[in-house]
Amino acid sequence: xxxxxxxxxxxxxxxxxxxxxxxxxxxxxxxxxxxxxxxxxxxxxxxxxxxxxxxxxxxxxxxxxxxxxxxxxxxxxxxxxxxxxxxxxxxxxxxxxxxxxxxxxxxxxxxxxxxxxxxxxxxxxxxxxxxxxxxxxxxxxxxxxxxxxxxxxxxxxxxxxxxxxxxxxxxxxxxxxxxxxxxxxxxxxxxxxxxxxxxxxxxxxxxxxxxxxxxxxxxxxxxxxxxxxxxxxxxxxxxxxxxxxxxxxxxxxxxxxxxxxxxxxxxxxxxxxxxxxxxxxxxxxxxxxxxxxxxxxxxxxxxxxxxxxxxxxxxxxxxxxxxxxxxxxxxxxxxxxxxxxxxxxxxxxxxxxxxxxxxxxxxxxxxxxxxxxxxxxxxxxxxxxxxxxxxxxxxxxxxxxxxxxxxxxxxxxxxxxxxxxxxxxxxxxxxxxxxxxxxxxxxxxxxxxxxxxxxxxxxxxxxxxxxxxxxxxx
Numbered sequence: 427x428x429x430x431x432x433x434x435x436x437x438x439x440x441x442x443x444x445x446x447x448x449x450x451x452x453x454x455x456x457x458x459x460x461x462x463x464x465x466x467x468x469x470x471x472x473x474x475x476x477x478x479x480x481x482x483x484x485x486x487x488x489x490x491x492x493x494x495x496x497x498x499x500x501x502x503x504x505x506x507x508x509x510x511x512x513x514x515x516x517x518x519x520x521x522x523x524x525x526x527x528x529x530x531x532x533x534x535x536x537x538x539x540x541x542x543x544x545x546x547x548x549x550x551x552x553x554x555x556x557x558x559x560x561x562x563x564x565x566x567x568x569x570x571x572x573x574x575x576x577x578x579x580x581x582x583x584x585x586x587x588x589x590x591x592x593x594x595x596x597x598x599x600x601x602x603x604x605x606x607x608x609x610x611x612x613x614x615x616x617x618x619x620x621x622x623x624x625x626x627x628x629x630x631x632x633x634x635x636x637x638x639x640x641x642x643x644x645x646x647x648x649x650x651x652x653x654x655x656x657x658x659x660x661x662x663x664x665x666x667x668x669x670x671x672x673x674x675x676x677x678x679x680x681x682x683x684x685x686x687x688x689x690x691x692x693x694x695x696x697x698x699x700x701x702x703x704x705x706x707x708x709x710x711x712x713x714x715x716x717x718x719x720x721x722x723x724x725x726x727x728x729x730x731x732x733x734x735x736x737x738x739x740x741x742x743x744x745x746x747x748x749x750x751x752x753x754x755x756x757x758x759x760x761x762x763x764x765x766x767x768x769x770x771x772x773x774x775x776x777x778x779x780x781x782x783x784x785x786x787x788x789x790x791x792x793x794x795x796x797x798x799x800x801x802x803x804x805x806x807x808x809x810x811x812x813x814x815x816x817x818x819x820x821x822x823x824x825x826x827x828x829x830x831x832x833x834x835x836x837x838x839x840x841x842x843x844x845x846x847x848x849x850x851x852x853x854x855x856x857x858x859x860x861x862x863x864x865x866x867x868x869x870x871x872x873x874x875x876x877x878x879x880x881x882x883x884x885x886x887x888x889x890x891x892x893x894x895x896x897x898x899x900x
Contacts, residue, residue: 427510427534428595429480431555431582436475436512438486447490454478455485458509458535462487480597483532485509508536513596515583518567522606523693527570527579531596534585542588544568549580563588575606611637611689611698614729614789616668618685618703619796620779626673626705628685631789632698635667639698641690644671649682651702678798682707682723703727706797708780712885716767716832718776718802722760725795730787732756735780739764742773742835743857756782766804766832773856774832774885776802803885804832810880813897816862816870826896827859828880837883842876842896850876862898873898 430437440450449469453462454477466473469491478484487505511534519528534541541563547555548570561568563585573579583596616629628644644658658671676683687700704727710720725732735754738747751762766776782795809829816824828840833856842851842860850871851860863870880892 427486427512428593429512429582429597430474431595431598433474434480434597436478436480436484438473438475438488440471440488442471442490444490446493448493449491450488451491453487453489453505455487455509456483458485458511462505467491480512481514483511483514485511510534510536513583513585513594515581515596515599517599517601520601520604522575522604525572525575527573527581527601527604528567529570529581529583529599530567531583533566534594537585537587537594538592539587539589541585542590543586545584545586546570547582547584548573550577552578552580555580555582573604575604577604578602579604606691606693611639611691613642613687613689613698613700615685615687615700615703615727617784617793617795618683618705618727619794620678620705620798621672621796623678623799624674626676626678626683626685628671628673628687628703629793630669630671630687630700632667632669632689634662634669635665638662638664639689639691640694642669643688643690643696644673645686645688646673647684649684651684654684654686678705678707679800701727701729703795706780706782706795708778708797708800710778710800710802712776712802712804713763714805716765716770716804718764718766718778718804720762720764720778720780720800720802722780722797724756724758724760725782726756728782728784728787728793728795729789730785730792733783733785733792735760735782737762737764738779738781740777741769742775744772747777747779770804770831771833771857774804774806774834775836776804778802803834805885806833806882807831808833808880808882808892810878810892810894810896812895813899814862815899817900825859825861826878826898830856833882834885837881837889839879839881841879843879844871844876845874871898873900 428437451464452466454465455462487509489505513531513534515531518530543560543563545560546558546568548558549555579601580598582598585594612633614631616631619627621627639662642660643656645654646657647654660669684704686702688696689698691697706722706725708722712718736749737751739750740747779799780797784792786792814823814826818824838854838856840853844850851865875895875897878896882890
């Protein structure tokens, strides 16, 4: 009694030892003890069961049909003494990490001359069945060891009687999920960004929503792609695909940091190494031509490629950054000169950062990477007039104010004294001037000569003090 490997139907075969036997009656039951209703009448020595599935155990007995066809020999009492059954093969246990597949099957009962051995066969990736191993006739379990992972397998077991003349095959069992997790795991560094010059954010995309792993490892190298050291381990979060790590131990103003990540899969192996991504190191300086010259390295690790760069600037008199240049093409070494001649009243300190924009990547999104923030200084200068008239028809003559160029708000003080040494006006706002009134009362002061004192800091920290007189005219 075998299961046909092509059709997976149960087939019976028998021999006839008398010329009077012209066929047989097939009896079927779902247990060895019956009951035994007749299922079919067959002329010949072979029969296929089209009524029952091979994925459940079925028992069969037969009785010979005499040529007289009506003889008592055809009754159920003349059935074969013992029932025989089909074999069902299954997997009792599978451990992909240890490369083990444990097969089990129900034993073949009452085979003629008894079962001498069971032969195990397998096919890889829909190939031909080939012999794998044998176990004795009293064993109904076998552990396959060392089969390569990430393949599909089919197995069948063949019962062989003691003289090797009769065989019976089990159902075929297909294993389609013998896949080591490493084959599906992946990790991709979405971006590496400097955050407020305080730390580096490493953002990682995984297949964790579909393929579990145990840990995510963060590696870092300073200024090169060779000397990576593990700096962090992040545990798997059930169902999560995105992970983030903040690297606090950094000097983002002077060093480039390279990062790569990998996964520790469920088999305990480190796998799925990521791309290598790095920070953007921005540098710059002010020039005598009243330009701020910026330079930065190219961020080339986007899956979708670096589409462009944007330059952001903040002046001393504002708390907000503005996008001063967008759509700059990416090159190996990127440069940008910001002409700030018209911003001479906005202070001497200019802050900048750049953002690299990714093109649409294969994962369906576009990310961005942010550089460190730098401060660029322009050299301050000032011109101080010697007279003013609050009633002048010219607006620029109505207020006494130093004509400052790139004057820093840090350390800035502008003070007006009467000839008696009393403070008439004082401010540390580089945009304000004296309108000829006493600051506390708001009342106009008498015309005449007044003393001023201007204090400010140079870029190197040196304090500059300018004293002089100004004439108030009505």
